[in-house]
Every structure is written in C-alpha cells, then in structure tokens.
Amino acid sequence: MEIILQDSSVKSISKDIDFAYHKENLVYNNETIEILKPIQIKGKVNVLQGVAELKLSVSTRLRHVCSRCLEPFEVDLDLMVDEKVSKDEQEDESVITLEEGDALDIRDVVMNNIYLALPLKVLCKEDCKGLCQDCGKNLNEGQCNCTHEEVDPRLSALKDMFKEV
Numbered sequence: 001m002e003i004i005l006q007d008s009s010v011k012s013i014s015k016d017i018d019f020a021y022h023k024e025n026l027v028y029n030n031e032t033i034e035i036l037k038p039i040q041i042k043g044k045v046n047v048l049q050g051v052a053e054l055k056l057s058v059s060t061r062l063r064h065v066c067s068r069c070l071e072p073f074e075v076d077l078d079l080m081v082d083e084k085v086s087k088d089e090q091e092d093e094s095v096i097t098l099e100e101g102d103a104l105d106i107r108d109v110v111m112n113n114i115y116l117a118l119p120l121k122v123l124c125k126e127d128c129k130g131l132c133q134d135c136g137k138n139l140n141e142g143q144c145n146c147t148h149e150e151v152d153p154r155l156s157a158l159k160d161m162f163k164e165v
C-alpha cells in the first residue's frame with residue numbers, strides 16, 4: 001500500500017488503513033523467523049504539508065526458535081506504529097526521510113517497526129534451561145544422566161589468581 005507524498009502545496013490527505021498482507025520469513029540475527037499469519041495493519045495515515053503521520057496497529061504471529069534450547073515456539077506480535085515520514089528532510093528529527101522518490105510504502109515502515117520490536121535474545125520462556133552442554137538433551141524435558149563435576153571453591157580461587165597474571 002503506497003501513499004504519494006506530494007508537494008507541500010497540496011492539501012492534506014487523511015486515509016483509513018485496514019489491510020493485511022502475507023510475508024513469508026524474516027531474517028534477523030542470522031535466524032529465520034517464520035511469519036505464520038498475514039500481517040494485519042489498521043489505523044490512520046494523515047498527510048499534511050508533505051509529512052505523513054502514521055498511527056497504526058500491527059498484529060501477526062511469529063514462530064521463533066529459542067536461542068537456548070533450539071525448540072521452535074509461537075508468539076503473537078502486536079505493536080503500535082507511530083511515525084512521521086516525509087520525502088524531504090525536515091527540521092523535526094523524529095521525521096523519517098524517504099530514501100528515494102515520493103511514494104511511501106506503509107509496508108516498509110511496518111517491517112522496520114517489526115524488526116525493532118524483535119528481542120535480541122529469543123527465549124521460549126524466561127527460565128528456559130537450555131541444552132546439556134555434554135549430551136545435548138533439552139533440560140526443560142528433564143535431567144540428563146551426565147554428571148557435572150562441581151569445581152572445588154579453593155581451586156576456582158586459584159584459577160582466578162592465574163587470570164590476573
């Protein structure tokens with residue numbers, strides 16, 4: 001969905017936005033995130049003197065892979081977009097300038113906001129136990145049979161001393 005940002009001499013435009021579009025995958029931090037539902041966009045775009053003000057609500061559903069246990073899991077993504085876009089640079093620094101041309105593609109703004117909303121480290125749950133470093137078992141499903149030797153506290157103090165050298 002594109003909106004042409006004309007010269008500032010043109011009178012203002014106000015548009016209700018309500019559409020959905022499908023996008024297959026996102027690649028973020030070398031991870032592929034599947035988009036499970038069409039991205040639903042609702043809201044309003046007002047263009048005044050060449051500056052478009054977007055107020056949109058965006059919702060979809062994503063399938064992430066937990067960065068600790070590597071299991072896929074699904075989450076709903078809901079976010080609000082509140083941005084101003086112009087084809088010419090504006091004094092107001094909060095206004096984004098279009099890279100080229102005068103057509104604003106709402107999907108680009110939405111995608112940027114989705115990327116910004118993604119967490120840096122994706123966990124299936126906050127206390128995900130991850131995988132055993134020795135046998136690779138998913139420790140959320142129970143303990144494995146590996147024995148993990150406890151390090152003698154006196155030894156670890158020695159180790160710390162060596163580190164300082």
Ligand SMILES: [Zn+2]
Pocket residue numbers: 066067068069070071123124125128129130
């Ligand atoms: Zn996990």
Ligand SMILES: [Zn+2]
Pocket residue numbers: 132133134135136137144145146
């Ligand atoms: Zn193990």
